[in-house]
Amino acid sequence: MQIQASADIQSSQHIVAQVSNLNKSFAGKVALNNLNLSIEANQVVAVLGANGAGKTTLINILLGRLQADDGEISVLGQPAGSLIAKRQTGAMLQVANLPETLKIKEHIQLFQSYYPKPMDYQKVMDYAGLQDLQQRYSRKLSGGEKQRLLFALSICGNPKLLFLDEPSVGMDVEARQGLWQAIRDLKNQGTAIVLTTHYLQEAESLADQIVLLKNGEIIKRGNNDDFRASVSHKLIRFASKLASTHFANLPAVAMVSQSGKYISLQSTNANQTLQALLTLAPGIEDLTVQGAGLEEAFLHLNQNKQAVNLQTAVGA
Amino acid sequence: MLNTNQNLNALHDMDYVQLARLYWLETKFEWLKTIRNPAFSLPALSFPVIFYLFFGVLFNHGNVQASSYLLCTYGVFGVMGPALFSFGAGLAIERGQGWLDIKEASPMPASAQLISRLVVAMLFSLIIVISLSVVAVTMAGVQLQLWQWLTLMAIWVLGGLPFCLLGLALGLVLKAQSAPAVVNLIYLPLAFLSGLWMPISMLPGFMQNFAQFLPPYHLAQLALKVVDLDAGQDSWQHILALLIYAVIFFVLSRLAFNKKAR
Numbered sequence: 001m002q003i004q005a006s007a008d009i010q011s012s013q014h015i016v017a018q019v020s021n022l023n024k025s026f027a028g029k030v031a032l033n034n035l036n037l038s039i040e041a042n043q044v045v046a047v048l049g050a051n052g053a054g055k056t057t058l059i060n061i062l063l064g065r066l067q068a069d070d071g072e073i074s075v076l077g078q079p080a081g082s083l084i085a086k087r088q089t090g091a092m093l094q095v096a097n098l099p100e101t102l103k104i105k106e107h108i109q110l111f112q113s114y115y116p117k118p119m120d121y122q123k124v125m126d127y128a129g130l131q132d133l134q135q136r137y138s139r140k141l142s143g144g145e146k147q148r149l150l151f152a153l154s155i156c157g158n159p160k161l162l163f164l165d166e167p168s169v170g171m172d173v174e175a176r177q178g179l180w181q182a183i184r185d186l187k188n189q190g191t192a193i194v195l196t197t198h199y200l201q202e203a204e205s206l207a208d209q210i211v212l213l214k215n216g217e218i219i220k221r222g223n224n225d226d227f228r229a230s231v232s233h234k235l236i237r238f239a240s241k242l243a244s245t246h247f248a249n250l251p252a253v254a255m256v257s258q259s260g261k262y263i264s265l266q267s268t269n270a271n272q273t274l275q276a277l278l279t280l281a282p283g284i285e286d287l288t289v290q291g292a293g294l295e296e297a298f299l300h301l302n303q304n305k306q307a308v309n310l311q312t313a314v315g316a
Numbered sequence: 317m318l319n320t321n322q323n324l325n326a327l328h329d330m331d332y333v334q335l336a337r338l339y340w341l342e343t344k345f346e347w348l349k350t351i352r353n354p355a356f357s358l359p360a361l362s363f364p365v366i367f368y369l370f371f372g373v374l375f376n377h378g379n380v381q382a383s384s385y386l387l388c389t390y391g392v393f394g395v396m397g398p399a400l401f402s403f404g405a406g407l408a409i410e411r412g413q414g415w416l417d418i419k420e421a422s423p424m425p426a427s428a429q430l431i432s433r434l435v436v437a438m439l440f441s442l443i444i445v446i447s448l449s450v451v452a453v454t455m456a457g458v459q460l461q462l463w464q465w466l467t468l469m470a471i472w473v474l475g476g477l478p479f480c481l482l483g484l485a486l487g488l489v490l491k492a493q494s495a496p497a498v499v500n501l502i503y504l505p506l507a508f509l510s511g512l513w514m515p516i517s518m519l520p521g522f523m524q525n526f527a528q529f530l531p532p533y534h535l536a537q538l539a540l541k542v543v544d545l546d547a548g549q550d551s552w553q554h555i556l557a558l559l560i561y562a563v564i565f566f567v568l569s570r571l572a573f574n575k576k577a578r
Contacts, residue, residue, distance in 0.1 A: 063421050065420060065421065083423055084328045086421070086422065086423035087328045087423045088328065089421075091418065091421040091422070093414065093417050093418055093421060094414065095413060095414040095415055095417070095418055096412070096413045096414050097413040097414075097415065098413070098415055099349050099410060099415060100353075101348070101349045101350075101352035101353050102345055102348065102349050102352075106345055106348065109341060109345075110341050110342065110345050111422060113334070113337050113338040113341045113342075114338060114422050114423050115423065116328055116329060116330045116334065150418070153418065153422075157422075157423070163421075
C-alpha cells in the first residue's frame with residue numbers, strides 16, 4: 001500500500017514531498033490537525049502563521065526529526081528523515097549560534113562533504129553572497145551574515161527540496177534582495193522550496209503557493225491573488241486638507257489612517273465610499289484605489305477564523 | 317519499480333573515497349574548532365602539566381619514586397579533561413545553540429560526530445601525556461624502559477574511552493549554560509577522590525575504600541602497575557571495572573539520546 005503510494009508519487013515527477021491526513025499532538029495538545037500538503041518542483045510554498053501555529057512542527061516532521069502520530073509522509077519517494085531523502089534535502093533552521101572557531105570556508109567545505117554531489121563551491125558562495133567573507137570566523141559574523149552562511153550550508157548539497165525557516169531575519173535590504181534572487185534561481189532550476197516567514201512581503205514576492213496555518217490547521221491556501229481576493233476591502237488613498245476624523249463616518253469605511261497629508265481608508269464597498277467621499281470633499285488630490293495586500297489579508301484571515309472556514313468550505 | 321528504486325538509491329550513494337573524506341574533514345575541523353578555542357585548549361593542555369610540575373616535581377624534589385607515581389596519576393587526570401570537556405561541555409553547548417539540529421537535518425552520519433570527537437579527545441590526551449612525560453624525564457629524573465613508556469601511553473589514551481562516554485552522556489543531558497560548571501564539579505572531585513592529585517595511600521581509610529567505586533582510580537592503578545607502584549590488585553579487576561563503567565555510560569548516553577529524539 002505504502003510502496004504503491006510512493007511509486008505513484010515518483011511517477012508524477014513534479015511532486016517532491018507530500019503529507020496527507022497528518023496529525024501530531026504534544027502531551028494532548030494538538031499541534032497539527034489532519035493536514036494535507038503537496039510540495040512541487042519549481043515551486044515556492046510559503047507556510048505562514050502566528051507563533052505556535054504549527055509551522056516548525058510541520059517542517060520537523062518533513063525532515064524526519066519528529067514522528068507524526070498518524071498520516072502519510074513521503075519525501076522524494078522515501079520516508080522522511082531517511083538517508084536518501086536527507087541527501088537531496090537542504091534545511092536552513094533557526095540557530096542561535098554556530099561553532100565560532102571555524103571559518104565560513106571551512107563550514108562550507110565540511111557540509112559539501114556530506115553530500116554525494118555537492119554544489120560547486122564558487123556557486124554556493126555566489127548564491128549566498130559570501131565571496132568577501134570566506135576567511136571570516138563565524139564568531140565575527142553579524143546576524144544577517146550568519147543567516148547567509150546558514151543559507152549556504154542548506155544549498156551545499158544541490159537539494160531537490162529546500163526548507164527555509166525565517167531565512168531573512170537580521171538581513172539588510174541588499175542581502176535580502178540577494179537571498180530572494182537566489183531563491184528564485186534555485187526554484188527556476190527545479191528546486192522545491194518550503195519557506196516560513198513572518199515577513200509577509202517575502203511570501204508575497206516569492207511564493208507560488210501560500211498556506212496559512214492556525215492552531216495546526218490550514219485555514220487558507222492559494223496564491224497571492226487568492227489571498228488578496230479573500231479580503232473584500234479596498235484601500236482608498238488621497239491627499240486632503242481635512243483632518244482624518246472627517247472621513248470616519250463615510251459609508252462602508254472600516255478603518256482610517258493618516259500619514260502626512262495622505263489619508264487611507266479601508267472600505268468594504270469602494271463604490272459607496274467613493275461616492276460619499278467625492279460629495280464630502282470634492283477637493284481631494286492624488287486619489288488611488290487598490291486591493292488589499294497580503295498583509296491585510298493575513299491579518300483579516302487570522303482574526304476571522306470562522307468566516308474563513310466558511311469560505312474554504314465553499315471553495316472546496 | 318524495484319529496479320527504479322535501486323537506481324535511485326545508487327544515484328545517491330557515496331563511494332568509499334567520499335565517505336573517507338567526510339570522516340577526515342569532520343575530524344580535521346573538529347580538531348581546528350577545538351584547538352582554536354583557548355578557553356578549552358589552554359586549561360586542558362596546561363593544567364595537568366603545571367599541576368604535575370608543582371606537586372609531582374617541585375614538592376618532591378629528588379624523590380624519583382614519588383615523581384613516577386604522580387606521573388601515572390596526573391596522566392589519568394590529563395586524559396579525563398579533554399574527554400569530559402570536548403564531549404560533555406562542547407556537545408551541550410552546540411546542542412543548546414541549535415547547531416546539532418542543523419547537523420542532524422543534514423545527511424552527516426551520527427558516527428562521524430562521535431568518531432571525530434573521540435579522535436580529537438585522544439589527540440589532546442596524547443599531547444598532554446607526552447608533555448607530562450617530557451617534564452618527568454627532564455626535570456624529575458624519571459627513567460623508564462621503552463616498553464613501559466609505550467604501555468603507559470596506550471593505557472592513558474585508550475583509558476580515556478569510558479570518560480568520553482561519560483562526557484557524551486553529560487553532553488546530551490546538561491544545559492548549555494551550566495554544562496562547563498557541572499563538568500568541573502564532576503571532574504575535579506572525581507580526580508581528587510580517586511587519588512590522582514596525591515597518592516591514594518595518603519587519604520583516610522574510608523576514602524580509600526570509596527575510591528574503589530570510581531573509574532579514574534582503576535585507570536590510575538593500571539598505569540601504576542607499569543611502574544610497579546600500584547596497590548596490588550589484579551589488572552583484570554581494574555579492566556573489568558573500567559569496562560563496566562564504559563557500558564553504564566554508553567547505556568546512559570543511549571537513554572539520553574532516545575529521550576531527546578522523542
